[in-house]
Amino acid sequence: MKNLQDAKKKYEEVEIPMELNNIVKNSIKEAKRKQKRRKPVKQWGIGLAAAAALFITSVNVSPALAQSLSSVPMLGSIVQVVTVQEIKIAEDNFNADISTPNVTGLENKELEQMLNDKYIAENEALYDNFQKKMEEMKAAGGGNYAVNADYEVLTDTDSLLVIQNRNLEIMASGSESATYDNIDKEHELYITLPSLFKDDSYVQVISAYIKEEMKKQMANEEVVYFLEEDGDGFASILPDQQFYITADNKLIISFDEYEVAPGYMGMVTFEIPTEVIRDILISDYYIK
Structure with a gap:
């Protein structure tokens, strides 16, 4: 006590x-x-x-x-x-x-x-x-x-x-x-991931960005992602999705192997541009 x-x-x-x-x-x-x-x-x-x-x-x-x-x-x-x-x-x-x-x-x-x-x-x-x-x-x-x-x-x-x-x-x-x-x-x-944001709108905002980024990468690189429109693919991040903050204060979202892509791609990460989430952040103390 x-x-x-x-x-x-x-x-x-x-x-x-x-x-x-x-x-x-x-x-x-x-x-x-x-x-x-x-x-x-x-x-x-x-x-x-x-x-x-x-x-x-x-x-x-x-x-x-x-x-x-x-x-x-x-x-x-x-x-x-x-x-x-x-x-x-x-x-x-x-x-x-x-x-x-x-x-x-x-x-x-x-x-x-x-x-x-x-x-x-x-x-x-x-x-x-x-x-x-x-x-x-x-x-x-x-x-x-x-x-x-x-x-x-x-x-x-x-x-x-x-x-x-x-x-x-x-x-x-x-x-x-x-x-x-x-x-x-x-x-x-x-x-925690929720503690960074004003409300739970971050789930939709980040998910929408990642979906578009997946499509861009598949169009320009030899990579494959499991997309929702193709069947049982990526629809949304979890409210407590794995993430980390870099030394230069950027938000990185992480997915385990096989979670959103074939196994040969291993674990995959996405850096979320701060301008995409700036309006829903509680502050710029952690994410800049």
Whole structure:
């Protein structure tokens, strides 16, 4: 309870521009909602055969990893992202390489804990699913299966931090997906797509632009997109579509592999021109 009170006090003491009031309220609400949904993280169970080459390394037990972390650049003045755990499995035709990030240095410990718990829970679920599929495939006579999970800091400025978490699953074919965490380092807020806009009209505005951009690209380049008029194709972004903000304050909308295009195109992204959305933005604080 004391931690929650301290976090609330820090929110109240931070001087925030008036134009960010709605963003602040939405971000606090989102953080608290996710905090309530968070479940205790259990110890990962490792039930592999002795022949498996399984390596779990962490900052606490691996001097080599700890040494490599010393070269990770500081994000802003205090915020840092490091690899807190790595899991590597190599057994016959089954492979897993899972890296879990950890954010440190935020004064808003509630936000920091929310992010780190999310990263652990996501990779725990990924590992559990890998283990389950591997055992099922072994029981059925074998096969090939691999998963890879890693992360990358896409944006690192005085005010913004964007972490991309990328997953690749390979069986008969590959499937790549990504999620993004956009963080206001200056005010220590979690930025959601809806929090950037005055109302939900952004869904239609951005979707209309992307549809036209898809058509232009297909007319001028050797690319293919799944369009709504061609059948079961792209109709609209989701209200919480994956996105990130670049270092030069541009909005990028991201789609997973196969979501709007054939697999050979991989994940696809669209930069949304600021003039297209300027009138519906809450402010130009994040998107310029």
